Amino acid sequence: MDLSFTPEEQAFREEIRAWVKDHLPADISHKVHNALELTREDHQRWARILGEKGWLGYGWPKEFGGPGWTSIQRHLFEEETALAGAPRIIPFGPVMVAPVIQAFGNAEQQQRFLPGIASGEVWWSQGYSEPGSGSDLASVKTKAERQGDKYIVNGQKTWTTLGQYGEWIFCLVRTSNEGKPQTGISFLLIDMKSPGVT
Numbered sequence: 001m002d003l004s005f006t007p008e009e010q011a012f013r014e015e016i017r018a019w020v021k022d023h024l025p026a027d028i029s030h031k032v033h034n035a036l037e038l039t040r041e042d043h044q045r046w047a048r049i050l051g052e053k054g055w056l057g058y059g060w061p062k063e064f065g066g067p068g069w070t071s072i073q074r075h076l077f078e079e080e081t082a083l084a085g086a087p088r089i090i091p092f093g094p095v096m097v098a099p100v101i102q103a104f105g106n107a108e109q110q111q112r113f114l115p116g117i118a119s120g121e122v123w124w125s126q127g128y129s130e131p132g133s134g135s136d137l138a139s140v141k142t143k144a145e146r147q148g149d150k151y152i153v154n155g156q157k158t159w160t161t162l163g164q165y166g167e168w169i170f171c172l173v174r175t176s177n178e179g180k181p182q183t184g185i186s187f188l189l190i191d192m193k194s195p196g197v198t
Contacts, residue, residue, distance in 0.1 A: 005072070012073055016080040023049050029085030038087055040123070040165045046087055047120030057094045057118045064102050064110070065118050090162065093117040093124035097170045100187065113168075113189070125166030125192070127157040134159070137172055138181040144173035144188060151175075151188060166192045 005013070028042050050056040058077050060066020069077070082088075089095065098117045101110055116122035133139035142155025153173055163169065169190050176184030190197070 005076075009072055009076065013076045013080060016077050017084070019053070020081055020084045020086060023053070024081075024084055024086050025049075028087060032085040032087055040162075043087055043090055044120060044123065047089065049120075050089070051118055051120035054118070056089065056120050057098060058089075059095065060098065060102070060118070064098075064114055090123075092126050092162075092166075092170075093122065096126060097124055097189070100170070109189075123162075123165050123167045125160050125163040125169040127160060127163075127169045127171035127190070129159045130156055131158050137185070140172050140174050140185055142171065142173045144175050144186060146175070153188065153190065168192060 025045065028038070028046055030036070031038055031042065047056055050058075054065065054067060055077070057064070057066045058069060059074055060068075062068035067073075094117055098114060101113050105113070113122075117124070127142075128137060128140075129135075130139075130141060133141065142153060142157065144151040144153045151173075153171070155173065157163075157169075157171065160166070160169070169192055171188050171190055172185050173188055174184055175186040178184060
């Protein structure tokens with residue numbers, strides 16, 4: 001079995017390497033190579049650079065504005081950006097919530113949310129864990145009640161990595177107490193500027 005990369009894959013690697021060399025800010029790669037703390041501005045600056053190229057959503061299919069790369073191309077991109085000292089992409093927007101919106105969102109939701117994620121303009125956070133329910137998501141207690149065309153959400157989330165920067169948060173919330181604990185859980189997108197969010 002031949003596990004070597006094809007000439008096309010090697011050419012792709014060289015393309016990524018050259019592009020990253022020309023576009024990755026030196027101050028950011030210096031911080032990464034020296035294990036120094038990156039600021040929100042560092043992360044967002046790199047995200048916007050990738051977004052301008054169409055590579056922030058590098059795992060996305062073409063129909064949603066991604067490059068439509070193969071798994072090998074995605075691997076080569078990750079390897080080359082890491083070797084160059086690029087920060088890892090903050091996954092909450094492009095890697096975690098975007099595929100959910102692509103798979104389950106309606107056209108209006110896709111048009112509303114995906115461009116801001118793809119460009120690196122909108123910072124997302126994850127709202128799964130709660131006090132007393134870390135990895136046991138079936139024990140989620142944050143409650144969401146439907147009132148007209150909105151939900152009123154009451155509860156608490158914790159361990160929200162980089163949540164202090166979030167403009168939007170995707171949350172697991174309880175919308176029903178009927179049946180097994182694993183049922184009655186919904187996935188909501190919440191504007192962090194909504195009244196009552198602290």
